[in-house]
Amino acid sequence: MTRSLDEVFNNANRFEDTLRAAHVKLAYLRMTGNCLAEAFAYGFQVVEQLGEIFPAAPDNEIIVQNLLDMKQLVTGSLNESKLKSLPEMADSTKKEAMAFLDEMLVCSYQSQSMYFPLIACRMVRISLKYGWTKTSCVGLASLALSLVTVFSDFSEGYSLAKISMSVAGSDKRVLCSIMTITYGMINIWKEPIQAILPQMKDVYNMSLKYGLIDNALATGMFHAYRAFFSGSLLKPFSKEVALFMRNNSERHKRRLIHLCVAPIFNGISCLCGSSGSQYVEEFITEEHLAEALRNKESTVCEAMFAIKLMCSFIFRRLEGIQATARQYLELFERHGGASAQFVNIYRLFYGGLLSLHYYRESRDQFWMDRAEHAIQKMEVWTVESVWNFENKLLLLQAERHYAFGEMDRAAEKYKLAQESSKKHRFVHEEALTCELAAAFHEKTGNVQFVAELIGRAVNCYQTWGAEGKVESLLIDDESYDGSMLTFGLETKR
Numbered sequence: 001m002t003r004s005l006d007e008v009f010n011n012a013n014r015f016e017d018t019l020r021a022a023h024v025k026l027a028y029l030r031m032t033g034n035c036l037a038e039a040f041a042y043g044f045q046v047v048e049q050l051g052e053i054f055p056a057a058p059d060n061e062i063i064v065q066n067l068l069d070m071k072q073l074v075t076g077s078l079n080e081s082k083l084k085s086l087p088e089m090a091d092s093t094k095k096e097a098m099a100f101l102d103e104m105l106v107c108s109y110q111s112q113s114m115y116f117p118l119i120a121c122r123m124v125r126i127s128l129k130y131g132w133t134k135t136s137c138v139g140l141a142s143l144a145l146s147l148v149t150v151f152s153d154f155s156e157g158y159s160l161a162k163i164s165m166s167v168a169g170s171d172k173r174v175l176c177s178i179m180t181i182t183y184g185m186i187n188i189w190k191e192p193i194q195a196i197l198p199q200m201k202d203v204y205n206m207s208l209k210y211g212l213i214d215n216a217l218a219t220g221m222f223h224a225y226r227a228f229f230s231g232s233l234l235k236p237f238s239k240e241v242a243l244f245m246r247n248n249s250e251r252h253k254r255r256l257i258h259l260c261v262a263p264i265f266n267g268i269s270c271l272c273g274s275s276g277s278q279y280v281e282e283f284i285t286e287e288h289l290a291e292a293l294r295n296k297e298s299t300v301c302e303a304m305f306a307i308k309l310m311c312s313f314i315f316r317r318l319e320g321i322q323a324t325a326r327q328y329l330e331l332f333e334r335h336g337g338a339s340a341q342f343v344n345i346y347r348l349f350y351g352g353l354l355s356l357h358y359y360r361e362s363r364d365q366f367w368m369d370r371a372e373h374a375i376q377k378m379e380v381w382t383v384e385s386v387w388n389f390e391n392k393l394l395l396l397q398a399e400r401h402y403a404f405g406e407m408d409r410a411a412e413k414y415k416l417a418q419e420s421s422k423k424h425r426f427v428h429e430e431a432l433t434c435e436l437a438a439a440f441h442e443k444t445g446n447v448q449f450v451a452e453l454i455g456r457a458v459n460c461y462q463t464w465g466a467e468g469k470v471e472s473l474l475i476d477d478e479s480y481d482g483s484m485l486t487f488g489l490e491t492k493r
Contacts, residue, residue, distance in 0.1 A: 039107050051097065052101070052122060080167070090130075099135060116149075145157065183203060220257075229342075271468050289324070310350045318357060349374065
C-alpha cells in the first residue's frame with residue numbers, strides 16, 4: 001500500500017494531484033498498525049498546505065475561547081434557520097480541507113486529543129464563511145459533542161446535536177455519521193441508555209447498507225461498550241459480539257476495533273463462566289494498558305481499564321488490581337478529569353467503589369480523594385439523567401457512609417440504590433448492590449437481611465447471565481450458609 005502511494009506522490013506534478021492519495025494514506029495510517037500518532041501528524045501537514053493552520057500545542061484557554069465563540073454563533077432557533085439557508089460550498093480548496101478535517105476528527109477522538117474541539121470549531125467556522133458541504137453537519141455534531149465533553153454542557157450539546165440532524169436533512173450517508181455521534185456519545189447523558197441501544201443497531205445496519213464501513217465499525221464498537229456496561233443479557237449479547245469480531249477479522253481487519261472489542265468478549269466469557277475463559281488479570285494485563293498509552297491510544301487504554309475495574313470488582317479480585325487502580329485512576333483523573341465521555345462513567349463508578357473499599361481497609365486519603373471525585377461527577381450526571389445515573393450515585397454514597405461509620409445512612413442508601421437499579425432496569429447493578437448491602441449488613445450484625453439480599457443478588461446475576469459470578473459467589477461466601485442457595489434459586493424478582 002505505502003509503496004503504491006509513494007509512487008503517486010513522487011510522480012505528481014502539483015500538490016492538488018496528490019490529494020486523493022493523501023486521503024487514502026491518512027485513512028490507512030489511522031486504521032492499521034500502531035500509526036495513530038503518525039496519522040495525526042500527517043493530517044495536520046496536509047491541511048496546513050490547504051491553508052488551515054493549527055497551534056502546535058493548544059492550551060485550555062484557546063479551546064475554551066473557540067468553543068464559546070462557536071456556541072454563540074450557532075445555538076438558538078434563529079441560527080438553525082440560518083444554517084439551513086447557507087449556500088453550498090464552492091471553494092474546492094476548502095472542500096478538500098473539510099474532508100481531511102473530517103478524517104482527523106476520528107484520529108483526535110481515538111487519541112482523546114485536545115485538538116478534537118478545535119477541529120470541530122474550524123469545520124463549523126469554514127462552513128459559516130464559505131458555505132455548506134456534506135461534512136459540515138459532522139462538524140456541527142462534533143461541536144455539540146465538544147460542548148458535552150469539555151464544558152459538560154449537556155443540554156446545549158443535546159440541542160445542537162438535534163439541529164445537526166435536522167440540517168442534514170435526508171442525506172442518509174451524512175446522517176449515519178451524525179447519528180453515531182448523537183446516539184453513541186451525546187444522547188447517553190440525557191436519555192435512558194436501553195432506549196438508545198436499538199437506535200445504534202439501526203445506524204450500524206444503515207451504515208453497512210450505504211457502504212460506510214468505518215462508520216459501521218465505530219457504531220458497532222460503541223454499541224458493544226454501551227450494551228456491556230449497561231447490563232444487556234450476556235448470552236445473546238455474546239453471540240452478537242462474536243459475530244461482530246469475526247466480520248471485522250475476516251472482512252475489515254481494523255486493528256483498533258479488535259483491540260477495543262476483544263476485552264468485551266473476554267469479559268463476557270469471564271462473567272458467563274464459559275469454558276476456557278480467563279480471569280481479568282490474564283486478558284487485560286499491565287502490558288496491554290502500557291502499550292496502548294505508548295501508542296497514544298488513550299481511548300483504548302481507558303476502555304480496557306474500565307473493563308478491568310468492572311470485572312475485578314464484580315469477582316472481588318481486589319488486591320490484585322490495587323496497584324493498577326492507584327496508577328491509572330490518578331492518571332485519567334489528571335488528564336481527563338474535566339471530560340464527559342461514556343467510558344468515564346464506568347471508570348469512575350467501579351473506580352469509586354474500589355477506592356471506597358481500599359479506604360475502609362487502609363484509611364489512605366488517596367482513595368477517599370478518588371471516591372469523592374467519582375461521587376461529585378455522578379452528582380452532576382444524575383441531574384442530567386436520573387434514569388442512567390441515580391442508582392450508581394446512591395450506591396457510591398452508601399459505600400461512603402459505610403466507610404465513615406454512618407451505618408443508618410448507609411443502610412438507607414443501599415436500599416434506595418437497589419430500588420433505583422431495579423426501577424431503571426440495570427439488573428447487573430441491582431445484583432452488585434444487593435451483594436454489597438449483604439456484606440454491609442453481615443458486618444454490622446444485621447444477619448436477618450443477609451440471606452435475602454444474597455438471594456436477590458444470585459437471582460439478578462442469573463438473569464443477567466453471569467453464571468461464572470454466581471458460581472464464585474456461592475463458593476466463596478461460605479459464611480452465608482446453605483440457606484442462601486435455596487433462597488437464591490427460588491426467589492422471583
